[in-house]
Amino acid sequence: MLIELEHVTKVYNQGLANEVTALREVSLRIDDNSMVCLRGASGSGKSTLLSIIGCVFQPTSGRVAIAGKQLSRLPDRFLTLHRRRYIGFIFQNFNILPALSVEENIMLPLVPLGMRPMVMREKAAVLMERFGISHRRRFPAGQISGGELQRTAIARALVNDPPLILADEPTAHLDSRLSHEFMDFMADLKAAGKTIVITSHDALVTEHKAVDRVIDIRDGRIHVS
Amino acid sequence: MFLDSWSIALVICGLVVFFMMGFAARSAVRVLLYWDPDSDSGRQIKLENEIWLTSTLVECALGVQILSLTVFVLAADHFSGAIVGAMCATGSLLANDFGVPALTVKIGGVFLYGFWIVLHQLDIRSERYPLVRLKYIYLLTLLPLLVLDLSLGMMYIAGLEPDIITSCCAVVFGEAVGGGTNLFAGFSHFLSLLLLYGSTALLFILGGLLLAWRRIGLVVVFGGVWLWFFLLALVVITTLFSSYVYAMPFHKCPFCILKPEYYYIGFAIYGLLFTGAHLGMSVAVTEPLRQVVGLEEVTERFQRRATLWSLVLLALFTAVSSWHYLRYLLLGGQG
Amino acid sequence: MSVLARHLNILDHTLSSLWRRRLKNLSVLLVFAGVIFLIASFQLVTRALTETAEQALVAAPEITIQKMSAGRQVAVPLAYSEKLSGIFGIRRVVPRVWGYYFDEVSGANYTVLGLERDRMPASGQLDLVLDQGESPAPGRSGAALIGRSVQQGLERKGGSLLSLFRPDLSMVSFTVAGVFKEETDILTNDLIVLDIDDARDLFLVPEDVATDLCVYVANQREVPTIAKKIADALPDTRVVTRAQIRKTYQVVFGWRSGFASVCLLTALAAFVIFAWDKASGLSPEERREISILKLLGWETRDILAIRLWEGILVAGLAFVLGCTLAYIHVAFFGASLFRPVMVGWSVISPSLRLAPTVQLSQFLLIFCFSVLPYMAATVIPAWSCASVPAESALGGV
Numbered sequence: 001m002l003i004e005l006e007h008v009t010k011v012y013n014q015g016l017a018n019e020v021t022a023l024r025e026v027s028l029r030i031d032d033n034s035m036v037c038l039r040g041a042s043g044s045g046k047s048t049l050l051s052i053i054g055c056v057f058q059p060t061s062g063r064v065a066i067a068g069k070q071l072s073r074l075p076d077r078f079l080t081l082h083r084r085r086y087i088g089f090i091f092q093n094f095n096i097l098p099a100l101s102v103e104e105n106i107m108l109p110l111v112p113l114g115m116r117p118m119v120m121r122e123k124a125a126v127l128m129e130r131f132g133i134s135h136r137r138r139f140p141a142g143q144i145s146g147g148e149l150q151r152t153a154i155a156r157a158l159v160n161d162p163p164l165i166l167a168d169e170p171t172a173h174l175d176s177r178l179s180h181e182f183m184d185f186m187a188d189l190k191a192a193g194k195t196i197v198i199t200s201h202d203a204l205v206t207e208h209k210a211v212d213r214v215i216d217i218r219d220g221r222i223h224v225s
Numbered sequence: 226m227f228l229d230s231w232s233i234a235l236v237i238c239g240l241v242v243f244f245m246m247g248f249a250a251r252s253a254v255r256v257l258l259y260w261d262p263d264s265d266s267g268r269q270i271k272l273e274n275e276i277w278l279t280s281t282l283v284e285c286a287l288g289v290q291i292l293s294l295t296v297f298v299l300a301a302d303h304f305s306g307a308i309v310g311a312m313c314a315t316g317s318l319l320a321n322d323f324g325v326p327a328l329t330v331k332i333g334g335v336f337l338y339g340f341w342i343v344l345h346q347l348d349i350r351s352e353r354y355p356l357v358r359l360k361y362i363y364l365l366t367l368l369p370l371l372v373l374d375l376s377l378g379m380m381y382i383a384g385l386e387p388d389i390i391t392s393c394c395a396v397v398f399g400e401a402v403g404g405g406t407n408l409f410a411g412f413s414h415f416l417s418l419l420l421l422y423g424s425t426a427l428l429f430i431l432g433g434l435l436l437a438w439r440r441i442g443l444v445v446v447f448g449g450v451w452l453w454f455f456l457l458a459l460v461v462i463t464t465l466f467s468s469y470v471y472a473m474p475f476h477k478c479p480f481c482i483l484k485p486e487y488y489y490i491g492f493a494i495y496g497l498l499f500t501g502a503h504l505g506m507s508v509a510v511t512e513p514l515r516q517v518v519g520l521e522e523v524t525e526r527f528q529r530r531a532t533l534w535s536l537v538l539l540a541l542f543t544a545v546s547s548w549h550y551l552r553y554l555l556l557g558g559q560g
Numbered sequence: 561m562s563v564l565a566r567h568l569n570i571l572d573h574t575l576s577s578l579w580r581r582r583l584k585n586l587s588v589l590l591v592f593a594g595v596i597f598l599i600a601s602f603q604l605v606t607r608a609l610t611e612t613a614e615q616a617l618v619a620a621p622e623i624t625i626q627k628m629s630a631g632r633q634v635a636v637p638l639a640y641s642e643k644l645s646g647i648f649g650i651r652r653v654v655p656r657v658w659g660y661y662f663d664e665v666s667g668a669n670y671t672v673l674g675l676e677r678d679r680m681p682a683s684g685q686l687d688l689v690l691d692q693g694e695s696p697a698p699g700r701s702g703a704a705l706i707g708r709s710v711q712q713g714l715e716r717k718g719g720s721l722l723s724l725f726r727p728d729l730s731m732v733s734f735t736v737a738g739v740f741k742e743e744t745d746i747l748t749n750d751l752i753v754l755d756i757d758d759a760r761d762l763f764l765v766p767e768d769v770a771t772d773l774c775v776y777v778a779n780q781r782e783v784p785t786i787a788k789k790i791a792d793a794l795p796d797t798r799v800v801t802r803a804q805i806r807k808t809y810q811v812v813f814g815w816r817s818g819f820a821s822v823c824l825l826t827a828l829a830a831f832v833i834f835a836w837d838k839a840s841g842l843s844p845e846e847r848r849e850i851s852i853l854k855l856l857g858w859e860t861r862d863i864l865a866i867r868l869w870e871g872i873l874v875a876g877l878a879f880v881l882g883c884t885l886a887y888i889h890v891a892f893f894g895a896s897l898f899r900p901v902m903v904g905w906s907v908i909s910p911s912l913r914l915a916p917t918v919q920l921s922q923f924l925l926i927f928c929f930s931v932l933p934y935m936a937a938t939v940i941p942a943w944s945c946a947s948v949p950a951e952s953a954l955g956g957v
Contacts, residue, residue, distance in 0.1 A: 014266055047954060057265065057270070057950075057951060073262060074352055075262065075273050076860075077349065078352045080859050081857075084857025091953065095953055097849055100576070109856045109857050110569075111570065111858070112569070112857065114564075114565040115565070116565060117572070168954060228815050228819055229815065229818040230603065230606075230814065230818050230821050232818065233929070234928035237928050237933065238928055248940060274947040277861050277864055277946065281939060292924075292932075296925075299924065306807060307807045307811045
């Protein structure tokens with residue numbers, strides 16, 4: 001999926017004493033079926049950039065278009081509707097709900113779509129099979145291992161079959177074996193035609209062979225090296 | 226008569242609606258002052274969230290308003306046990322000058338809150354929220370109605386004088402007003418039936434034409450005929466159908482059909498009539514929205530559905546309301 | 561994809577989330593059920609009392625005439641009944657002698673009713689409410705029909721004769737011809753029914769007066785007109801129709817239940833504050849969960865729907881629970897929890913059995929008193945929970 005950003009600026013708490021400019025005039029183009037890594041220290045603005053690409057909030061100014069669809073100036077509700085159709089999220093810490101079972105966690109993005117429970121179960125079952133966590137189906141997600149947690153998170157991001165996968169510092173809390181495993185999964189997804197954007201400053205991610213492009217971000221600007 | 230459970234229930238309903246609509250109005254003022262779709266500020270995000278608060282509040286208020294309407298009628302029926310000369314709800318409502326206006330305003334409220342929800346549902350389907358200002362101005366104009374509703378209800382209750390055995394020797398005897406004949410007197414059966422079924426047929430023809438090809442004039446006529454039909458149906462239910470339900474020629478009361486003795490058939494009759502009329506009138510009310518950029522298609526789809534459903538409800542209403550009358554005709558006076 | 565399916569899915573999610581937080585929700589549920597229990601009990605008691613009173617009135621005369629003097633009720637001369645002979649539509653005028661008798665031994669106050677039973681239209685029905693024995697032949701003196709508490713007093717004394725004292729302290733005894741049934745306790749518990757001449761003898765009431773006059777009317781529709789004519793013909797009397805008695809009962813009971821409801825409203829207010837507090841308090845865990853759901857594509861209104869469903873489920877369950885308990889309380893335990901509160905509700909005698917009838921309108925009323933305020937108290941907190949922004953689950957800037 002083609003992502004285009006033009007002169008995107010994001011200011012938090014505009015007009016207030018604690019005003020912060022997280023992004024300044026960022027222009028960016030991410031091609032369809034590519035894997036891009038946003039690299040920067042914490043506070044550099046890379047998570048804000050990811051959130052704007054991920055339709056979590058709007059930029060203060062500038063234009064955002066995903067797959068040709070203008071997203072800037074869209075009310076919150078339609079950002080959400082867009083997000084749930086086109087975007088799969090993988091978070092730092094994975095943000096799995098520990099009290100729900102693995103299956104329930106994976107089905108979460110489907111619930112508000114009004115899909116029949118049978119269909120939701122089938123979709124989840126296919127993914128659990130693919131990531132080898134079928135035996136954990138009924139386990140509360142709080143009781144499974146780190147590797148299984150990671151796979152659950154990826155399965156959840158894929159369950160509504162989005163063309164765009166966003167991952168926010170996915171390897172920050174993983175050991176190198178799991179980090180490698182994660183990047184291999186991402187490489188597979190790219191091969192399957194997905195567009196992938198990852199924020200990270202982990203060399204293991206940025207230097208992975210499947211990454212097409214590394215974008216450095218410093219003080220809210222794209223740094224050309 | 227404030228110290229009666231039914232009065233208190235009415236006051237609670239009124240206050241709940243007032244509270245909800247009051248909160249909704251607070252959001253409305255903020256939206257009208259600060260709405261800025263081009264901003265990404267925290268305030269704009271908050272306002273966008275408040276849209277959900279207002280719509281939920283108005284939806285709840287509509288629910289409570291319908292409940293309050295039911296409670297009002299049942300309360301009037303209950304009061305008839307305590308008021309001079311009243312034999313059923315009609316008598317209690319006519320016991321002072323505020324009964325019928327209070328009822329009318331409550332019914333009006335149901336329709337007006339309903340139209341707001343229609344507007345809202347159409348609005349949130351467009352990415353620009355084109356009706357935001359209209360919707361909230363409309364909401365604010367409902368406030369006087371709300372105050373009127375609450376105060377008429379209060380004045381009605383306050384004006385009721387219970388018929389207690391007095392300690393003096395002068396006993397009050399009110400003439401029995403409960404027959405219900407004085408709500409709408411002097412309608413001939415034949416004429417009212419002709420009008421009612423004539424209007425029903427007209428609605429079906431208009432609706433069919435609307436579904437086949439649309440003309441703006443036709444839409445307005447359709448809504449207008451529905452309004453006329455709604456009022457007419459209320460009169461005919463009162464003067465004609467109800468007495469066949471009771472199987473008592475002189476008992477003409479639009480409210481007693483709500484009672485368990487008659488298997489709550491009134492709830493079905495009024496439920497179908499109110500929903501049908503609301504949908505039918507919505508078709509005309511939403512017509513101007515087809516000019517709004519971004520709403521053309523959505524509105525048209527809504528109008529088609531509303532037309533279709535209003536006709537379905539009309540058919541059901543005709544069947545249910547005429548049932549007792551037809552049975553009487555077929556069984557030759559047994560009903 | 562339909563609205564219904566979406567709501568079913570969300571409902572399913574709500575059920576599991578309610579179950580996960582069952583302790584927190586159970587506290588709200590129980591407190592709410594308790595409030596509903598109180599309100600519903602009062603409603604059902606009032607309803608049952610009103611109905612019992614209505615049943616009792618079926619046999620009452622259409623019109624009762626009492627003589628008033630200086631604002632107080634005094635004995636009415638029998639000669640008054642002749643003044644009514646000109647009024648068309650009156651079937652019969654029957655005098656009654658009745659009063660209260662204080663029994664010093666048991667410390668109880670009995671109601672003594674002297675009837676001219678051979679002239680009363682419904683006197684044959686008296687046997688129907690007797691538990692044992694039968695009513696004595698009309699005009700036979702020295703026989704009494706008594707209520708159950710009178711009988712118990714008699715058993716304690718250990719005699720079979722009912723001995724009462726005239727105002728001059730001379731004694732007069734009656735044989736017990738019959739005892740009234742338990743079902744009519746509300747009226748007959750403390751009642752002693754005598755022949756009218758016996759009652760005259762007991763109270764030393766002169767032959768030419770009675771306590772009041774009962775007027776029986778042939779056509780119900782004429783009652784108001786006839787009552788008005790009587791009031792014109794006998795200006796020093798109070799004319800009371802049966803319909804008026806019924807309305808008075810209803811007003812009095814309505815007033816009492818209304819008053820009780822107002823008292824209960826304070827309990828309700830406390831609960832509403834409690835519910836508001838519970839609904840608006842959001843633990844960091846819940847906040848995180850909501851923002852995760854939002855990031856995963858749940859709209860504000862989806863989260864709002866969860867919260868509203870939660871409210872509906874809790875309120876619905878509490879409503880069913882509270883109403884069921886209230887019914888059991890009233891029907892099987894005679895509203896025993898309220899007995900200390902209801903001192904002064906003289907109509908409730910200790911052994912009264914109440915059989916509340918279930919009417920939909922009663923439940924509508926209870927619903928208005930409980931669920932509506934709860935709903936009003938939880939909608940706004942529900943929304944403020946739902947408006948937790950999505951980005952709060954994302955780390956960093």
